[in-house]
Amino acid sequence: MSETILDVQHLTHQFRLTKHTTIRAVDDVSFQLQRGEIFGLVGESGSGKSTVARCIMNLYRPAGGRIFYRGVNVCDPKQYRMHKNMLQTTRQMIFQDSTSSLNQRMTVADIIMEPMAINHIAPPGGSLRAEAERQLHDVGMDASYLNKYPPELSGGMRQRVAIARALSMEPDFIVADEPIASLDVSIQAQIINLFKHLQAEHGFTFLFIAHDLAVVKYLCDRVGVMCHGKLVEIAPAAELFAHPAHPYTKLLLSAVPIPDPRLERARVLQTFDPSDLQDTGEMREICRDHFARMPVEGVPH
Amino acid sequence: MDDQGFACAGIRPLSHGPAPQKQRWYRGKPIVSILLLAGIILGCLFCNAFIPKDPTYMDLFHYDEAPGREFLFGTDAMGRDIFSIVWYGGRLSLLIGFSATAISTAIAVVFGAVSGLAPRWLDAVLMRLTEILLSVPNLLIIILIQAILGKPNVLSISFAIGITSWTGIAKIVRTEVRQMRSSEYVLAARCMGGGFFHILWRHLMPNFISSIMFMVVMNVRNAIAAESTLSFMGIGLPWEVISWGSMLSLSEKALLSGSWWMILIPGLFLVVTLLCVTNIGNWLRKQTNCRQSNL
Numbered sequence: 001m002s003e004t005i006l007d008v009q010h011l012t013h014q015f016r017l018t019k020h021t022t023i024r025a026v027d028d029v030s031f032q033l034q035r036g037e038i039f040g041l042v043g044e045s046g047s048g049k050s051t052v053a054r055c056i057m058n059l060y061r062p063a064g065g066r067i068f069y070r071g072v073n074v075c076d077p078k079q080y081r082m083h084k085n086m087l088q089t090t091r092q093m094i095f096q097d098s099t100s101s102l103n104q105r106m107t108v109a110d111i112i113m114e115p116m117a118i119n120h121i122a123p124p125g126g127s128l129r130a131e132a133e134r135q136l137h138d139v140g141m142d143a144s145y146l147n148k149y150p151p152e153l154s155g156g157m158r159q160r161v162a163i164a165r166a167l168s169m170e171p172d173f174i175v176a177d178e179p180i181a182s183l184d185v186s187i188q189a190q191i192i193n194l195f196k197h198l199q200a201e202h203g204f205t206f207l208f209i210a211h212d213l214a215v216v217k218y219l220c221d222r223v224g225v226m227c228h229g230k231l232v233e234i235a236p237a238a239e240l241f242a243h244p245a246h247p248y249t250k251l252l253l254s255a256v257p258i259p260d261p262r263l264e265r266a267r268v269l270q271t272f273d274p275s276d277l278q279d280t281g282e283m284r285e286i287c288r289d290h291f292a293r294m295p296v297e298g299v300p301h
Numbered sequence: 302m303d304d305q306g307f308a309c310a311g312i313r314p315l316s317h318g319p320a321p322q323k324q325r326w327y328r329g330k331p332i333v334s335i336l337l338l339a340g341i342i343l344g345c346l347f348c349n350a351f352i353p354k355d356p357t358y359m360d361l362f363h364y365d366e367a368p369g370r371e372f373l374f375g376t377d378a379m380g381r382d383i384f385s386i387v388w389y390g391g392r393l394s395l396l397i398g399f400s401a402t403a404i405s406t407a408i409a410v411v412f413g414a415v416s417g418l419a420p421r422w423l424d425a426v427l428m429r430l431t432e433i434l435l436s437v438p439n440l441l442i443i444i445l446i447q448a449i450l451g452k453p454n455v456l457s458i459s460f461a462i463g464i465t466s467w468t469g470i471a472k473i474v475r476t477e478v479r480q481m482r483s484s485e486y487v488l489a490a491r492c493m494g495g496g497f498f499h500i501l502w503r504h505l506m507p508n509f510i511s512s513i514m515f516m517v518v519m520n521v522r523n524a525i526a527a528e529s530t531l532s533f534m535g536i537g538l539p540w541e542v543i544s545w546g547s548m549l550s551l552s553e554k555a556l557l558s559g560s561w562w563m564i565l566i567p568g569l570f571l572v573v574t575l576l577c578v579t580n581i582g583n584w585l586r587k588q589t590n591c592r593q594s595n596l
Contacts, residue, residue, distance in 0.1 A: 057492055088494035101485035105507040114503070115493040165489075 005070060005173060005205050006033040006056070012064035013051050025051040027229040028065070030283075035172075038199060038206040040220030040237070042213060042252070048229040049209045050096075053177045056207070057093050069173070089119050092166035096178040098158035102150040108161050109146040112136065115169050135164040139194060156187035160194070167198065175207045180215065188212075192219055213256050217241050222289075225249050234283075235290040245292035247272045334580040341574055345391035354382035356389035356543060368562055375562040378554055383566050386543045391570060393544035394525050397459050401524035404463025406470060406517050413474025414501045418482055428475065435468045443527065444536060453537060462524045470516045477509035511588075518582035522575050529571060545571045 013026040026048040033039050041049050055062045058074055067074050069091065072083045080087065092115070095101035102111055112132040116123055123131035133143045139160040150158050159179060166174055176195070180188040192215055199206055210216050216223055216237065223240050225233045225248065233246040244250045247270065254270040283291045353373075354360075360380035368375040374383035416427040434442075446461040447453055481487060481504075490500050525545075531537030532546030540547050548567040555563035 059488055059491065084494070088492070091492075093489065093492045095485040095489060097485060101489050103486040103504050103507070106503070114490070114495075118490075118493050118495050118499060169493075 002034040004032050005035045006207070007068040008032070008052070008056070008065070009068070010065040011052065011055060011062055011067060013048075013055055013060060013062045025229055026055065026062070029226070029229075029231045030065075031224055031231060031234055033173075033205055033207065035205055036203050037221045038208055038219055040216035040223040041207065041209045041226060042211060042216050042223060043226035044211060044252075047226040049211075049226055050177050052226075053093070053175045053207065053209055057091065057175055058087070085119070089121070089169055090172045092169055092171040092174050094159075094162050094166050094174065094176040094179045097182050098150070098155060098162050099182075101162055102158055102165075104150045107147050107149060108132075108136070108153075111150070111161060112165050112168050115165060119169070121169070131168065132164075135168045136161070138167065138198070139164045154187075155183050156190060159183060159187075159191055163191075163194065163198070167202065170202070171204055173205045173207070175209075177209050178211070179208075180210070180212070188215070195219060213241075213252060225252065230293065231283075233290075233292040235292075239287075239290050243290075245286050245290065246294075249292075329584075331577075331580045331584045334577040337573060338577040338581065341391065341570065341577075342395060344388055345395055348385075348388035348392070352382075352385040352388055354385040356381065356385040357541075365558065365560055367560070374566045375560070377548070377551055377563050378558075378560075379551075381543075383548075383562065386548065387545070387567055387570055390543035390545050390548055390567070391574075393455060393538070393542065394528060394546065394571070395574075397455060397462065397528045397544070398521045398525040400459040401462040401466070401527075402517060402520040404460060405465075405467040405520055405524075406513075408464065409467035409470035409513075410474055410501070410506070412467065413471040414478050414497075414505060416471070416475040417478025418497070424475070424479075428472070431468045431471055434465075439465045439527070440530070443531065447531075447536060453531075453539070455538070455542070458528055458531065458537060459524075462527050466520055466523060466527075470513050470520070473513050473516065474509055477512060478505055481505055481508060515582050515586035518578060518585060522578040522582070525571070525578075526575060 009030050011026055011029045012024070014022045014024045016022050029048075029052060031039075041052065043049050051060065054060045056067055056069075056074070058080065062075055065075075069087065072087065073079050074087060106114075109129055109132045112135055113128040115121075116128055116131065125131035125134045129146070133146060136143065136145060141157065141160055141164075145153070145157070145161075150161070153161065159182075163179075179195075180191050183191060195206070195208070196219060208216070208220060220237050223235060223237050224231055225240075225246065227248045233240065233244070233249045235245075240249065241253065244253050251270040251272040254268065258264045258267055282294065284294045285291050358381070360376065360382070362380070363372065363376050364380040365378055366372055366376045372382050372384065374387065376382055377386075412427070412431075416424050419427065442465045443461045446464065447457065450457040450461065487500060487504055490504055495503070528537055528544065529546035529549055532544065532550045533552075535550055537550070538544055538547045540551055545567045549564065549571075552564040552567075555561075
């Protein structure tokens with residue numbers, strides 16, 4: 001039943017700072033997404049999560065590797081041009097900061113209608129405006145917001161508008177680049193529940209990027225852990241949180257605060273030396289669907 | 302009791318002091334300039350309704366006459382009624398001013414946006430190109446283009462003025478676009494498949510229009526002044542095509558014969574228009590500065 005919708009193979013990307021220094025932001029990352037699943041990508045700031053997302057959305061041209069979306073290699077300019085319309089209508093992206101991802105000189109209605117207007121989609125709700133109203137209603141806002149400008153809305157409302165804009169195309173695949181990082185905790189919970197609800201309703205495939213492990217555990221079916229541009233572990237969410245295999249994953253999990261003060265006092269922060277990553281390693285299957293990056297010889301403890 | 306309510310709910314009851322005085326709508330706006338400019342523009346547009354004489358008719362019995370009852374502003378050396386031709390000629394001057402500005406603004410916006418969105422090397426090439434153009438005196442290029450285009454008419458003059466006065470605006474547009482191009486709403490529009498002109502029109506333009514407004518308005522002024530300068534020097538519109546500039550071009554003879562009205566009347570119209578436009582432009586600039594500091 002599962003069908004691979006996105007296949008990232010050996011993706012590598014580097015940024016050139018000056019003539020002599022380059023930074024390898026993404027280094028040999030491979031993973032697959034099945035249709036209809038929520039895949040979480042976690043890691044600390046600067047570990048290359050956003051770069052992966054932007055490569056997938058064709059905002060950066062990767063230095064190496066291939067990305068297949070529905071069998072189309074999106075990194076190949078020729079194939080990209082051939083399937084441009086399909087790629088632009090079925091993939092959508094939600095950005096981290098809604099203050100800058102919404103043009104503050106456009107009304108909410110214009111923002112939500114924009115992707116439909118660009119791609120000349122006949123809206124199912126009759127007029128574009130009626131469709132915008134329906135999408136806005138789906139994310140829990142009423143029609144009175146249609147004529148407002150983004151600076152008049154709160155952060156949570158703005159992020160809802162951004163979600164409505166992405167959903168207005170009825171996409172098959174959504175990339176959300178830390179969509180909740182700029183919100184406060186109570187609003188985060190609302191937005192996460194909204195995502196869960198919308199995903200159940202529309203059934204889109206969802207690549208969710210976050211650095212908050214609790215959120216990922218709650219929302220995602222499978223999780224990938226990134227560290228210094230490398231993907232170090234992929235596993236189903238429950239499996240990853242129960243039996244982390246890679247030392248970096250253990251460090252991340254041990255850094256999560258525990259609500260119970262007695263347990264919290266007993267919490268020991270794991271250590272991890274990032275230079276361990278420099279030597280060659282490969283992804284090994286530890287148990288079913290659980291992969292971790294291990295040194296070539298031997299499994300650590 | 303009121304204070305108790307405040308302590309509980311944290312909401313202070315409104316004090317019923319005197320209502321704040323209503324701001325008058327014209328406060329801080331250049332009303333005199335707007336009214337004068339509107340008067341001149343409307344007067345020029347609808348001059349047929351009130352001018353007493355045919356502006357092209359040369360009354361050979363009444364040339365060089367001082368302002369009087371029949372000829373309100375006097376007549377020029379060819380017997381044309383100055384009151385009639387000053388309104389009639391204003392049309393052409395304003396037309397040249399606005400069309401030259403439209404041409405230069407269109408070039409500047411597209412050029413600036415291309416340069417702002419281009420990769421670094423192309424941006425450098427385009428900007429050095431504008432700087433080369435910027436370093437050559439405008440009048441020199443206008444004369445050169447006029448020479449290529451042949452006998453000057455309204456269109457060719459607007460074109461020549463427009464094509465030489467876009468560099469300043471283009472540099473501002475380029476800087477603004479450079480700042481905006483990596484912002485996430487531009488990326489989002491690119492993800493949706495928006496093309497260059499869609500992004501320029503919907504996302505970039507509304508955000509930089511306020512910062513170039515002042516320059517655009519000043520361009521109207523410069524274009525009107527450039528046309529007058531050219532005509533005064535005798536390389537602009539010929540004297541039988543009536544504009545403020547071509548009227549002034551006749552004034553060198555008037556200076557010798559002491560007929561002050563031939564210079565003063567069209568000159569007054571020109572100076573008043575330019576002053577009004579400058580004043581409005583300055584107000585626009587202050588407006589945008591205020592708004593940016595409020596954000």
